[in-house]
Amino acid sequence: MKITKDLYQGSLTLLLDYYQLTMAYAYWKSGKAEEEAVFNLFFRKHPFNGGFTLAAGLEYVVDFCSNFKFSKEDLNYLGAMKNQDGSRVFDKAFLDYLKEMDFSCDIDAVEEGTVVFPNEPMIRVKGPLIQCQLLETPLLNLINFQTLIATKAARINLSAKGESVLEFGLRRAQGIDGALAASRAAYIGGCSSTSNVMAGKLFGIPVSGTHAHSWIMAFPSELEAFEAYAGAFPDKTTFLIDTYDTINGVKNAIKVGLQLREKGKEMLGVRLDSGDLAYYSNEVRTLLDKAGFPDAKIVASNDLDEHIISSLKNQEASISVWGVGTKLVTAYDQPALGAVYKLAALKNSKGEWEPKIKLSQQSLKINIPGYHTVKRFYSKDKAVADMIHLEGQEYTKGSLVIIDPSDQTRRKRIMPAFYQEEELLKPIFKKGKKKYKLPSLDEIKVKAKKQLDSFDKTHKRLVNPHLYPVGLEENLHHLRMELILKSKEENGAD
Amino acid sequence: MKITKDLYQGSLTLLLDYYQLTMAYAYWKSGKAEEEAVFNLFFRKHPFNGGFTLAAGLEYVVDFCSNFKFSKEDLNYLGAMKNQDGSRVFDKAFLDYLKEMDFSCDIDAVEEGTVVFPNEPMIRVKGPLIQCQLLETPLLNLINFQTLIATKAARINLSAKGESVLEFGLRRAQGIDGALAASRAAYIGGCSSTSNVMAGKLFGIPVSGTHAHSWIMAFPSELEAFEAYAGAFPDKTTFLIDTYDTINGVKNAIKVGLQLREKGKEMLGVRLDSGDLAYYSNEVRTLLDKAGFPDAKIVASNDLDEHIISSLKNQEASISVWGVGTKLVTAYDQPALGAVYKLAALKNSKGEWEPKIKLSQQSLKINIPGYHTVKRFYSKDKAVADMIHLEGQEYTKGSLVIIDPSDQTRRKRIMPAFYQEEELLKPIFKKGKKKYKLPSLDEIKVKAKKQLDSFDKTHKRLVNPHLYPVGLEENLHHLRMELILKSKEENGAD
Numbered sequence: 001m002k003i004t005k006d007l008y009q010g011s012l013t014l015l016l017d018y019y020q021l022t023m024a025y026a027y028w029k030s031g032k033a034e035e036e037a038v039f040n041l042f043f044r045k046h047p048f049n050g051g052f053t054l055a056a057g058l059e060y061v062v063d064f065c066s067n068f069k070f071s072k073e074d075l076n077y078l079g080a081m082k083n084q085d086g087s088r089v090f091d092k093a094f095l096d097y098l099k100e101m102d103f104s105c106d107i108d109a110v111e112e113g114t115v116v117f118p119n120e121p122m123i124r125v126k127g128p129l130i131q132c133q134l135l136e137t138p139l140l141n142l143i144n145f146q147t148l149i150a151t152k153a154a155r156i157n158l159s160a161k162g163e164s165v166l167e168f169g170l171r172r173a174q175g176i177d178g179a180l181a182a183s184r185a186a187y188i189g190g191c192s193s194t195s196n197v198m199a200g201k202l203f204g205i206p207v208s209g210t211h212a213h214s215w216i217m218a219f220p221s222e223l224e225a226f227e228a229y230a231g232a233f234p235d236k237t238t239f240l241i242d243t244y245d246t247i248n249g250v251k252n253a254i255k256v257g258l259q260l261r262e263k264g265k266e267m268l269g270v271r272l273d274s275g276d277l278a279y280y281s282n283e284v285r286t287l288l289d290k291a292g293f294p295d296a297k298i299v300a301s302n303d304l305d306e307h308i309i310s311s312l313k314n315q316e317a318s319i320s321v322w323g324v325g326t327k328l329v330t331a332y333d334q335p336a337l338g339a340v341y342k343l344a345a346l347k348n349s350k351g352e353w354e355p356k357i358k359l360s361q362q363s364l365k366i367n368i369p370g371y372h373t374v375k376r377f378y379s380k381d382k383a384v385a386d387m388i389h390l391e392g393q394e395y396t397k398g399s400l401v402i403i404d405p406s407d408q409t410r411r412k413r414i415m416p417a418f419y420q421e422e423e424l425l426k427p428i429f430k431k432g433k434k435k436y437k438l439p440s441l442d443e444i445k446v447k448a449k450k451q452l453d454s455f456d457k458t459h460k461r462l463v464n465p466h467l468y469p470v471g472l473e474e475n476l477h478h479l480r481m482e483l484i485l486k487s488k489e490e491n492g493a494d
Numbered sequence: 495m496k497i498t499k500d501l502y503q504g505s506l507t508l509l510l511d512y513y514q515l516t517m518a519y520a521y522w523k524s525g526k527a528e529e530e531a532v533f534n535l536f537f538r539k540h541p542f543n544g545g546f547t548l549a550a551g552l553e554y555v556v557d558f559c560s561n562f563k564f565s566k567e568d569l570n571y572l573g574a575m576k577n578q579d580g581s582r583v584f585d586k587a588f589l590d591y592l593k594e595m596d597f598s599c600d601i602d603a604v605e606e607g608t609v610v611f612p613n614e615p616m617i618r619v620k621g622p623l624i625q626c627q628l629l630e631t632p633l634l635n636l637i638n639f640q641t642l643i644a645t646k647a648a649r650i651n652l653s654a655k656g657e658s659v660l661e662f663g664l665r666r667a668q669g670i671d672g673a674l675a676a677s678r679a680a681y682i683g684g685c686s687s688t689s690n691v692m693a694g695k696l697f698g699i700p701v702s703g704t705h706a707h708s709w710i711m712a713f714p715s716e717l718e719a720f721e722a723y724a725g726a727f728p729d730k731t732t733f734l735i736d737t738y739d740t741i742n743g744v745k746n747a748i749k750v751g752l753q754l755r756e757k758g759k760e761m762l763g764v765r766l767d768s769g770d771l772a773y774y775s776n777e778v779r780t781l782l783d784k785a786g787f788p789d790a791k792i793v794a795s796n797d798l799d800e801h802i803i804s805s806l807k808n809q810e811a812s813i814s815v816w817g818v819g820t821k822l823v824t825a826y827d828q829p830a831l832g833a834v835y836k837l838a839a840l841k842n843s844k845g846e847w848e849p850k851i852k853l854s855q856q857s858l859k860i861n862i863p864g865y866h867t868v869k870r871f872y873s874k875d876k877a878v879a880d881m882i883h884l885e886g887q888e889y890t891k892g893s894l895v896i897i898d899p900s901d902q903t904r905r906k907r908i909m910p911a912f913y914q915e916e917e918l919l920k921p922i923f924k925k926g927k928k929k930y931k932l933p934s935l936d937e938i939k940v941k942a943k944k945q946l947d948s949f950d951k952t953h954k955r956l957v958n959p960h961l962y963p964v965g966l967e968e969n970l971h972h973l974r975m976e977l978i979l980k981s982k983e984e985n986g987a988d
Contacts, residue, residue, distance in 0.1 A: 014691040015664070015690070015691075016664070016690075016692075017662060017664055017689040017690065017703050018690075018694070020703075022703060022705060022726075022727060022730075023705050023708075025726055026709070026726035027712070032722075039708070073695075083730075084729065085729070133708065137664050137665045140664075140665035140666070141664055141669070144665065144666055145668050145672065146669075168511060170509070170510070170634075171511070171634035171635055172638055173635060173639070173668070174667070174668035174669065174675075174824065175635070175636075175639050175640075175669060175671040175672045175674070175675040176636075177670050177671055177672065181669040181670075182668070182669070195512050195631075196509070196511065197509075197510055197571075198510075207512040209511050209512030210516060211516060212517065212627075213837075213852050214517075214533070214837040215517050217851075218526060218531070218850075228520060228523075228524045228526075231520075231524070232519055232523040235578065244985030247986075274859070326830045326832075330830045331829070332829055335668065335824040335826055336668075336826065338666065338820075342708065343708040343712060356711045358707050358738075359738045360736075365768065488738075490738075491739045
């Protein structure tokens with residue numbers, strides 16, 4: 001699907017921070033607009049104190065870049081911007097330049113459904129400095145959110161240990177596509193359905209849902225409400241049993257379940273949306289079993305997340321379907337992934353890539369300089385380490401050491417010759433032309449599952465996970481250290 | 495603006511939870527679809543442990559309802575849904591019914607920019623049960639998010655005590671309109687500008703921004719980068735000074751500031767985006783003052799929220815413009831407002847409103863039954879109490895007691911005759927026809943300011959606020975208690 005066409009009318013090109021336009025203008029004024037640059041989009045820390053991150057959102061980026069063009073209305077809006085003295089903020093000639101500008105960057109990116117780690121380029125943009133700069137914020141917006149939610153969904157699905165997780169976060173999501181994009185990312189991360197019918201229609205995600213408390217309240221009694229619902233959906237009866245009293249509720253459900261059985265239909269299950277889920281699920285299970293409904297499922301909802309699901313499983317709650325909303329679609333305990341987009345290299349007048357560094361008082365925030373890429377090494381389908389290295393830089397296939405960029409003392413010796421290697425960055429655009437066949441959402445979901453399976457379970461532990469080794473190839477490490485020290489000296493940094 | 499037209503193509507009518515459709519179908523099958531119902535949208539607890547909530551999002555609701563119509567594509571999608579045995583989920587006759595359905599509800603709502611409290615109806619929908627039910631989730635999605643962000647923005651602006659707060663959250667926002675709607679709500683809540691150019695174009699919000707670290711890194715030195723920026727924007731120079739070293743950075747800014755002054759231009763200020771803001775802002779202030787730039791402003795950013803701004807103010811940091819992003823647009827410490835949408839009354843065959851109650855083991859979650867509304871009493875422009883009462887219910891203008899629905903022991907005696915009173919719910923739609931002139935965004939912003947000013951400052955305290963009195967008029971309180979006890983008895987609730 002085309003996000004810009006199906007969801008938004010016209011141009012999304014102005015979905016950017018104003019400073020990108022002021023910089024674009026100033027680059028243009030300074031004659032630097034067409035200098036060739038490389039920017040990387042990466043994050044510095046896994047969300048949720050976790051041990052992995054699941055990439056998502058690339059399809060939106062592809063759609064955005066494919067439609068990257070300033071519209072007439074966009075240019076009129078920018079042309080009408082005035083300084084305090086009444087003069088135009090942006091020269092007409094600059095707006096003409098924007099008007100003629102065609103997207104011409106190379107973009108390489110990790111595919112959706114790939115497990116990624118801090119400091120690894122998720123998207124690498126190479127092209128005219130002005131275009132690279134204009135892409136900054138839209139790319140961050142689209143990748144940050146979907147990657148965050150896909151990761152959250154993967155964690156929740158891991159906690160459910162293969163049982164169905166239904167996403168129903170629309171009502172509490174952050175805006176319209178805060179819901180739609182979340183439904184998409186949640187499906188990638190392993191959820192089996194969404195409640196959001198528009199997400200079902202747009203993305204082909206299975207939709208699910210039964211009835212609300214208001215359904216029960218609209219009838220003289222709960223029993224009559226269940227009977228009416230069973231009349232409309234005899235094959236799809238999951239009764240919400242906690243409108244008035246859960247135990248009385250399951251007894252009413254059983255009555256209707258027996259009526260259904262007489263007609264050759266089987267009650268699917270019941271849903272609990274409040275109260276102590278550990279206690280009530282077991283009470284309800286006992287009643288259902290005694291009444292001859294051992295296959296009726298118990299669906300639970302009510303502010304669930306991976307930690308509560310794990311806890312309920314530890315308490316042997318009798319729940320086999322998990323409805324997850326707010327905590328999933330808003331990534332409640334960490335509602336933003338802090339991915340950034342940083343200049344890594346600029347081509348000099350001799351046509352050489354000059355690596356670029358940004359200092360910071362927090363060493364975590366110093367970027368990886370240079371035109372670089374990332375490889376993953378596998379041993380028999382198990383990922384063993386990721387290496388970030390300069391494009392075109394030779395490295396030994398024998399024994400080499402990779403060095404963690406955020407902690408030099410963490411190093412790992414690897415023997416590339418013994419492993420299969422995978423280039424994580426795939427070509428998406430070449431000089432502005434799309435070179436990538438977008439996989440279907442189901443293909444992405446399958447890929448995500450396979451990727452997650454390729455990592456040791458200790459990396460996927462919800463709390464205090466085992467750190468997966470990611471490091472800089474030695475030459476890149478040395479280059480980085482050298483640049484840091486040189487830049488500190490030149491800029492009098494303390 | 496028309497959100498559905500300008501932002502989204504075609505119909506948003508399927509932006510709902512699937513269970514609304516299954517209930518709609520079952521209501522239709524049960525012959526209950528056209529029964530007249532009243533639903534209320536309300537929340538149970540202020541976000542952020544605060545003492546007030548600022549309503550926002552109504553314009554989106556008006557747009558949604560004005561365009562409420564199942565499109566051909568919507569109906570084709572629903573028509574293609576199949577049961578496991580291959581039969582259609584929804585009868586063709588039902589889809590024809592949906593196709594012909596025209597929005598015909600009454601909607602009353604608090605205006606955007608109104609301060610609201612727990613349990614008060616923010617939106618009241620009266621009309622055919624099926625339509626009321628179909629509006630549930632879209633209304634919640636649109637109101638929950640914008641109200642959350644407007645409230646967060648109001649808190650942040652209160653902490654800045656009248657100084658400018660710039661919103662620049664696009665890169666970390668939850669999706670495309672997670673950003674756009676947040677920029678709108680942040681402006682309502684008091685922010686003076688957004689970084690999001692598309693929000694500027696769509697909503698007319700002023701945009702602001704200067705340059706990023708990448709601008710500095712694209713030049714051989716920071717000084718040259720500042721000079722180039724000053725060349726392009728001599729009237730708009732706010733230099734980002736922390737790319738390499740903050741103190742060295744401000745010295746470079748001063749050099750360029752002096753060059754500008756020779757040309758009759760004045761440096762506007764500098765921006766700090768990292769490091770200890772309390773320490774560096776004062777060091778930078780001293781250097782700027784000594785160099786003859788007492789009017790140059792210091793803009794600060796870096797994960798700010800109301801608590802950090804308050805703390806920086808307490809530490810007498812020399813900051814006068816606050817750039818706020820992630821923590822504002824995602825409402826980081828509480829990324830969802832838990833507003834709900836509950837059936838309050840159903841008209842019986844005698845044409846009388848029958849109040850409806852939903853029990854819960856958490857008494858906080860028991861709704862306010864009946865077709866009710868809410869009044870605010872003012873004494874000389876100061877809000878003194880809000881009273882929720884049944885529509886058409888007489889109450890004394892002398893001395894009456896209002897009772898907090900979540901704590902019966904909290905009661906307040908008020909004398910309506912001594913106060914001005916305001917009906918908080920305004921008519922928005924009558925029988926599906928719009929009766930409300932949408933205010934401009936600037937009018938809403940002004941209203942929000944005025945509303946906030948009408949509450950005592952102790953209600954607006956960021957931590958442990960003084961509770962503003964909101965209560966049920968006595969008749970409604972008694973009705974509610976009676977219904978709770980009756981329903982508990984009938985349903986065997988423990």
